[in-house]
Amino acid sequence: MSESPFLDPFAVPTSGEHGPPGPDAGDSTGDVVPGTVVNSGPASAEATHALNASIPLDLDQAVGAFVDDTHLWWPRGLRATGEAGHVYFGDGALLEEDADGPAGDQNPPYEWAVLAGAAEGALELDWWGGHREAADSPVRLYLSWSGGPRGGAELSVRGSEPTSWLEEWTAVLGAFTRYAGGSLAEPGEGREGA
Numbered sequence: 001m002s003e004s005p006f007l008d009p010f011a012v013p014t015s016g017e018h019g020p021p022g023p024d025a026g027d028s029t030g031d032v033v034p035g036t037v038v039n040s041g042p043a044s045a046e047a048t049h050a051l052n053a054s055i056p057l058d059l060d061q062a063v064g065a066f067v068d069d070t071h072l073w074w075p076r077g078l079r080a081t082g083e084a085g086h087v088y089f090g091d092g093a094l095l096e097e098d099a100d101g102p103a104g105d106q107n108p109p110y111e112w113a114v115l116a117g118a119a120e121g122a123l124e125l126d127w128w129g130g131h132r133e134a135a136d137s138p139v140r141l142y143l144s145w146s147g148g149p150r151g152g153a154e155l156s157v158r159g160s161e162p163t164s165w166l167e168e169w170t171a172v173l174g175a176f177t178r179y180a181g182g183s184l185a186e187p188g189e190g191r192e193g194a
Helices: 059-068 164-182
Strands: 050-056 086-090 091-098 110-119 120-129 137-147 153-159
Touching: 050 164, 059 137, 059 153, 059 164, 137 164, 153 164
Parallel strands: none
Antiparallel strands: 050 153, 086 091, 091 110, 110 120, 120 137, 137 153
């Protein structure tokens, strides 16, 4: 891939709540550079659980469908604002607006996850999921894309405890693979250490 497909759809701000600190906060990390990880350390060896999917699209097409068409495939049963909610990647987060759209402070979007890092072929999300009010802290998830062994694309989602994310991401990847004509790994193949 010539450019990181993950940076444009997420529009990671260079300062503010979801981005690197601004110039007033001391050392600035500057602008986001394709192929680099922002606000993140290396992928954790503690990510002991995984879900895997095979997508019969070119790698760029599969990534584009995942990040640009999220509102088309996101599972209806996993929408925080109701079945008509619009789920999308933007402002350095995975967000959902209700059918009426944004209405300032009175109707802010629901935040499913915050982009913790991005590099070519990889995303790190701090996943709140449907438990934003009940969770003490988000779960760090590592999404990685690669070319499949027989063509197409492979998507792996890795994380660790607590494992509440597994059920939600099984639904998320199930919906995405149905949309893209792919398949989830057989039970037992997609989890490590479970």
